Amino acid sequence: MVDGTQRKPTRIQRQKRELIREAALDVFSLHGFRGATLDQIAENAGLSKPNLLYYFESKEAIHAELLDRLLDTWLDPLRELDADGDPLTEIRGYIQRKLEAARDFPRESRLFANEIIQGAPRINAELAGPLRDLIQEKSVVLRRWMDEGRLAKTDPQHLIFAIWAVTQHYADFDVQVRAVLGSDDEARFHDAAATIEALFFKGLLPR
Amino acid sequence: MVDGTQRKPTRIQRQKRELIREAALDVFSLHGFRGATLDQIAENAGLSKPNLLYYFESKEAIHAELLDRLLDTWLDPLRELDADGDPLTEIRGYIQRKLEAARDFPRESRLFANEIIQGAPRINAELAGPLRDLIQEKSVVLRRWMDEGRLAKTDPQHLIFAIWAVTQHYADFDVQVRAVLGSDDEARFHDAAATIEALFFKGLLPR
DNA sequence: TGGTCTTTTGACCAATTGGTCAGAACGCTA
DNA sequence: TAGCGTTCTGACCAATTGGTCAAAAGACCA
Numbered sequence: 001m002v003d004g005t006q007r008k009p010t011r012i013q014r015q016k017r018e019l020i021r022e023a024a025l026d027v028f029s030l031h032g033f034r035g036a037t038l039d040q041i042a043e044n045a046g047l048s049k050p051n052l053l054y055y056f057e058s059k060e061a062i063h064a065e066l067l068d069r070l071l072d073t074w075l076d077p078l079r080e081l082d083a084d085g086d087p088l089t090e091i092r093g094y095i096q097r098k099l100e101a102a103r104d105f106p107r108e109s110r111l112f113a114n115e116i117i118q119g120a121p122r123i124n125a126e127l128a129g130p131l132r133d134l135i136q137e138k139s140v141v142l143r144r145w146m147d148e149g150r151l152a153k154t155d156p157q158h159l160i161f162a163i164w165a166v167t168q169h170y171a172d173f174d175v176q177v178r179a180v181l182g183s184d185d186e187a188r189f190h191d192a193a194a195t196i197e198a199l200f201f202k203g204l205l206p207r
Numbered sequence: 208m209v210d211g212t213q214r215k216p217t218r219i220q221r222q223k224r225e226l227i228r229e230a231a232l233d234v235f236s237l238h239g240f241r242g243a244t245l246d247q248i249a250e251n252a253g254l255s256k257p258n259l260l261y262y263f264e265s266k267e268a269i270h271a272e273l274l275d276r277l278l279d280t281w282l283d284p285l286r287e288l289d290a291d292g293d294p295l296t297e298i299r300g301y302i303q304r305k306l307e308a309a310r311d312f313p314r315e316s317r318l319f320a321n322e323i324i325q326g327a328p329r330i331n332a333e334l335a336g337p338l339r340d341l342i343q344e345k346s347v348v349l350r351r352w353m354d355e356g357r358l359a360k361t362d363p364q365h366l367i368f369a370i371w372a373v374t375q376h377y378a379d380f381d382v383q384v385r386a387v388l389g390s391d392d393e394a395r396f397h398d399a400a401a402t403i404e405a406l407f408f409k410g411l412l413p414r
Numbered sequence: 415t416g417g418t419c420t421t422t423t424g425a426c427c428a429a430t431t432g433g434t435c436a437g438a439a440c441g442c443t444a
Numbered sequence: 445t446a447g448c449g450t451t452c453t454g455a456c457c458a459a460t461t462g463g464t465c466a467a468a469a470g471a472c473c474a
Contacts, residue, residue: 012441012451030325034242038432050434051452059432091411110324113379117317117324118237120382127386135387152411157387158402159411162373165380169372172320175327179334180342180364195365202359203410219421219471245462257464258422266462 017055020045024062029107032114033063033122064122067115070108071126075134077101078160087145088201091163095196098167103189109171135160166196224262227252231269236314239321240270240329271329274322277315278333282341284308285367294352295408298370302403305374310396316378342367373403 009017023045027036038059042049056062077097081090102109120127135157142156170177170192181188216224230252234243245266249256263269284304288297309316327334342364349363377384377399388395 010450016451032239032242032321032325035239035325037430039430048453049432050454053433054451088411113320113324114239116380116383117320118239118242120386124382124386127383131383132387152405152409154405154411155398155402158399159406161376161380161384161399162403162406165372165376166369169368173323173368173372175331176323176334176338177368179327179331180339191362192365192368195362196369198359198361199366199369199410200406201410203406203408217420223421244460246460255423256462257424260463261421 013055016047020047020052020055020062021066025066025107025111028063028066029110029114032118033059034118066111067123070112071123071130073105073108074101074112075131078134078138081138081141083141083144087142087151091151091200092197095163095167095200096193098163099170099189099193099196102167102169102171103185106171106174109168113168113172163200166199220262223254227254227259227262227269228273232273232314232318235270235273236317236321239325240266241325273318274330277319278330278337280312280315281308281319282338285341285345288345288348290348290351294358298358298407299404302370302374302407303400305370306377306396306400306403309374309376309378310392313378313381316375320375320379370407373406 020041024036024041026044027040030036031040036059038049038052041062042052045052056065077094080097081094115121115123138160139156142151142159145151146153146156170189177188227248231243231248233251234247237243238247243266245256245259248269249259252259263272284301287304288301322328322330345367346363349358349366352358353360353363377396384395
């Protein structure tokens with residue numbers, strides 16, 4: 001058996017485990033944990049179900065590993081926000097990175113969304129821990145910028161939520177966006193970036 | 208059997224069907240269609256499974272009826288946007304209504320979100336039809352306001368998406384928001400409203 | 415009170431689910 | 445090429461799933 005505590009994973013083990021993660025990401029991100037089946041994942045990966053279970057202990061184990069790798073990826077764009085940079089440039093860059101993440105990793109975004117919507121049973125601790133801490137830390141930076149008069153005053157935490165919301169929307173609600181706009185990826189994300197930027201920086205008041 | 212084509216539903220039929228809808232909304236909104244089970248719904252409603260199936264033909268039938276009733280509720284706040292009103296007042300009111308909907312009907316919001324994230328297999332037609340049409344219609348209004356110089360120029364469709372995103376976020380990602388902010392409902396939604404309004408109307412530029 | 419229609423139930427079913435296991439096939443190195 | 449650890453498979457299992465059915469229980473009106 002492929003034991004996590006074992007010494008060196010073989011080349012095949014590394015390849016197949018990655019193959020399974022890929023396939024599982026497809027299925028979990030589309031159906032959520034309970035809606036996904038091992039048969040679907042196995043077929044998607046081109047393996048038999050017992051073979052799949054040779055590489056992962058259980059359905060939960062696959063899902064857990066995906067979520068585990070996800071959170072860091074998900075928070076990295078915010079970590080990059082530089083306390084010593086120019087406020088508007090930093091926020092602009094952050095929005096940009098988040099929107100690129102939504103475009104390039106929509107499955108990861110949906111996996112995360114599924115988990116949260118369903119009450120985050122498996123990552124509640126991460127939300128209350130690392131995620132909360134990071135937001136608090138960056139909120140301090142944002143608030144300082146506001147106090148220094150370099151950024152309009154608002155609630156920093158809600159500001160971060162707003163940025164998450166408008167960017168992740170383009171990954172999580174992709175079908176809806178496509179239904180309205182059509183499916184030209186480039187135009188969609190370009191226009192989205194322009195709109196979000198205009199909105200956040202100039203607001204809706206006519207100039 | 209309770210037949211949809213039947214003449215008059217009895218009092219019991221009306222009550223029990225409503226009871227089932229309520230219970231099913233709980234379960235579907237938390238687990239999505241595939242993740243929800245009839246047993247859960249039945250128990251939640253305080254009925255036996257066969258009894259539940261006496262009132263609804265199938266699991267799909269319950270889900271379909273919920274989605275059916277949902278879309279109108281969901282789009283009504285946008286319908287109310289008055290082409291003859293004052294642009295900023297109208298948009299402010301729309302944001303307000305959407306945020307209230309997120310606060311008062313989070314299960315409905317999550318049911319919708321689950322459906323969309325999972326590819327909208329059951330309401331694709333509604334997205335491409337009524338939803339798309341309504342957005343197009345209101346986009347014309349928004350664009351006219353922009354052309355008249357009464358509203359900053361942006362892409363109207365993406366503006367609507369942004370409003371949806373920031374408001375529904377507080378229903379769909381509730382656990383995450385709570386994990387960061389704590390669970391004081393009143394403060395949460397009050398601060399959210401203030402932040403969104405400041406953001407949308409004044410932007411982030413220091414004044 | 416009896417009769418009829420509605421509502422509810424327990425027992426049941428086939429299909430699907432996550433997971434096991436013994437052994438066959440494979441692949442690498444001595 | 446023999447041997448041995450790794451990889452893979454088919455057959456299988458118990459639990460859960462959505463759904464059926466005949467018959468019992470309840471409600472309501474003559």
